[in-house]
Amino acid sequence: MKNIYFIWKKEVRGYFSSIVAYIVAVLFLLVTGALFWLSFFQEINVLSMRGFFNQAPLFLAFFAPAITMGLIASEKRAGTLQLLMTMPISDFQVVVGKYLASVTLLAVVFFVTLFYPATLSQLGDLDWGATMAGYVGLLLLGGTYSAIGIMASSWTKDQVVAILIAFSLCFFLYVIDQLAGQPTGGFAVAIQYMSSSFHFQNIARGVVDLRDVIYYLSVTVVCLIVAQASIASRRW
Amino acid sequence: MPTSQPSIVVEGLSKSYGDFKALDDITFQIQPGEIVGFLGPNGAGKTTTMKILTCFMAATSGSAKVMGLDVYTESHKARKKIGYLPESVPLYDDMYVYDYLEYMAELRGVPKAERKAAIKRAAELTGLTEMVSREIHELSKGYRQRVGLAQAIIHEPDVVILDEPTSGLDPNQILEIRDLIKKIGKEKTVIFSTHILQEVSAVCDRIIVINRGKIVADGTFDELSQMVVKGRRGVIVHLSSGEHEVGLREFEHVDEVIALEFPKFAYRLATESEDDVRRALVKWAAENNHDVLELRTYKPDLEETFRALTGELKEAEPASEHEETAGEAEVDS
Numbered sequence: 001m002k003n004i005y006f007i008w009k010k011e012v013r014g015y016f017s018s019i020v021a022y023i024v025a026v027l028f029l030l031v032t033g034a035l036f037w038l039s040f041f042q043e044i045n046v047l048s049m050r051g052f053f054n055q056a057p058l059f060l061a062f063f064a065p066a067i068t069m070g071l072i073a074s075e076k077r078a079g080t081l082q083l084l085m086t087m088p089i090s091d092f093q094v095v096v097g098k099y100l101a102s103v104t105l106l107a108v109v110f111f112v113t114l115f116y117p118a119t120l121s122q123l124g125d126l127d128w129g130a131t132m133a134g135y136v137g138l139l140l141l142g143g144t145y146s147a148i149g150i151m152a153s154s155w156t157k158d159q160v161v162a163i164l165i166a167f168s169l170c171f172f173l174y175v176i177d178q179l180a181g182q183p184t185g186g187f188a189v190a191i192q193y194m195s196s197s198f199h200f201q202n203i204a205r206g207v208v209d210l211r212d213v214i215y216y217l218s219v220t221v222v223c224l225i226v227a228q229a230s231i232a233s234r235r236w
Numbered sequence: 237m238p239t240s241q242p243s244i245v246v247e248g249l250s251k252s253y254g255d256f257k258a259l260d261d262i263t264f265q266i267q268p269g270e271i272v273g274f275l276g277p278n279g280a281g282k283t284t285t286m287k288i289l290t291c292f293m294a295a296t297s298g299s300a301k302v303m304g305l306d307v308y309t310e311s312h313k314a315r316k317k318i319g320y321l322p323e324s325v326p327l328y329d330d331m332y333v334y335d336y337l338e339y340m341a342e343l344r345g346v347p348k349a350e351r352k353a354a355i356k357r358a359a360e361l362t363g364l365t366e367m368v369s370r371e372i373h374e375l376s377k378g379y380r381q382r383v384g385l386a387q388a389i390i391h392e393p394d395v396v397i398l399d400e401p402t403s404g405l406d407p408n409q410i411l412e413i414r415d416l417i418k419k420i421g422k423e424k425t426v427i428f429s430t431h432i433l434q435e436v437s438a439v440c441d442r443i444i445v446i447n448r449g450k451i452v453a454d455g456t457f458d459e460l461s462q463m464v465v466k467g468r469r470g471v472i473v474h475l476s477s478g479e480h481e482v483g484l485r486e487f488e489h490v491d492e493v494i495a496l497e498f499p500k501f502a503y504r505l506a507t508e509s510e511d512d513v514r515r516a517l518v519k520w521a522a523e524n525n526h527d528v529l530e531l532r533t534y535k536p537d538l539e540e541t542f543r544a545l546t547g548e549l550k551e552a553e554p555a556s557e558h559e560e561t562a563g564e565a566e567v568d569s
Contacts (some may be wrong), residue, residue, distance in 0.1 A: 078321060078327075080328060082292060082326060086292050086318065088345055187487075234293070
């Protein structure tokens with residue numbers, strides 16, 4: 001536990017002492033903010049965060065890989081991973097510590113966006129339950145994308161390769177339900193179930209269903225285990 | 237050290253990359269407090285041995301124990317006993333020296349109450365006290381090396397393993413790092429690898445020569461020289477002209493006369509009884525009125541010792557290239 005904390009602390013410090021955290025935060029806020037205010041003025045009679053929650057997953061598919069791409073790849077390149085692996089800590093602790101650090105950064109960015117619902121609630125009666133459910137969904141989705149990013153980062157020394165792989169995977173999971181269209185057969189339903197945006201829309205409607213939570217957590221855990229295995233494979 | 241238990245026991249250790257044997261049945265023991273140099277040409281298996289000892293990778297067969305702990309089955313405990321500086325001196329460039337050392341101390345399991353003192357001690361020992369508030373990317377190569385060393389000793393390990401700690405440094409820095417290694421070696425068991433022979437003879441109590449995955453020699457520098465010296469020592473005589481060369485072949489105890497390339501008319505007389513040969517030579521010169529410009533006994537120097545010990549170098553080259561690629565493939569995967 002302590003070791004996870006040490007890794008987490010180092011990575012979070014790294015985020016906030018470098019420019020990465022700020023660029024990600026500013027870009028994410030700019031893009032989602034623009035979209036939020038756009039829909040805000042277009043549908044001024046509807047008091048809801050739907051515009052924000054509709055767009056955010058797509059940008060997360062890019063931002064989560066961007067903040068995780070270097071977590072393992074750069075350590076591989078610098079050789080520091082080799083040193084880390086001779087420390088009295090397990091490979092899984094390394095992966096989990098880094099994962100939690102990336103989720104922390106996302107959580108901080110999401111926290112800043114609370115400004116939007118806070119503004120809305122000044123205008124009328126905002127459904128805070130649905131909004132908070134949406135944020136839970138964002139965190140779950142962001143966590144899943146981060147885990148995918150870390151997995152991709154563990155496969156290569158090259159950060160660009162890592163972000164490309166991770167973005168492709170995240171984007172694929174994001175759009176795959178649109179391939180199914182209106183699901184009719186079992187196969188289409190299965191494809192829809194694999195989609196990250198399908199589950200997100202469920203949650204963003206205000207219903208935190210256990211099935212959706214399990215989906216995100218299982219993808220996350222699988223990705224982290226794969227990442228750990230790909231680090232550990234270097235031992236053989 | 238209160239116990240006489242060896243710090244490191246390696247038995248029948250082998251490591252293969254595909255069908256290439258990087259390490260082939262290596263066995264040795266190191267006692268507490270020894271400074272041991274791993275000597276060998278590039279690709280001989282030094283780094284592989286160290287990677288196995290530091291629990292970075294598993295051996296194909298055989299076993300290795302550090303302070304009585306098996307590096308494979310009790311890896312977690314064994315790691316606490318080891319300090320390691322890999323050849324690439326891995327550092328986080330964007331961290332401050334102090335933060336880096338703190339991070340390493342945390343991961344090495346130094347308790348919170350002792351961390352500050354541990355960092356201070358390691359920084360003092362490695363001469364980094366002035367540098368702790370710098371960012372690592374600002375440091376020169378010599379200081380980076382010191383940070384790497386400080387990291388390796390921060391948790392007071394019983395065994396310190398240093399992979400080519402002096403490579404890429406200028407001569408002054410090399411001397412400083414050597415002094416540091418000696419300092420560290422006063423309290424701890426130190427293994428370090430190098431392909432520079434002066435280094436091991438200057439720093440080490442004991443030398444283990446590895447070539448093509450096998451231990452070809454193991455002992456103090458004098459012992460190793462003795463091994464090599466046999467059949468290679470002799471007398472060098474420098475005459476004023478070449479016409480008397482034939483006369484040299486007449487001496488007793490001389491196995492061979494070899495003309496040196498430089499200086500001209502200088503010859504090496506291979507023998508194991510140098511004194512007799514010299515005496516006879518002086519007499520021979522006086523009786524025949526030959527000029528002798530120089531007369532001295534000859535022993536192989538460091539470089540020659542090294543070449544002799546790793547004598548099969550030429551054959552080994554393709555194999556060592558193979559290891560380089562195998563090593564890289566392993567890193568890439």
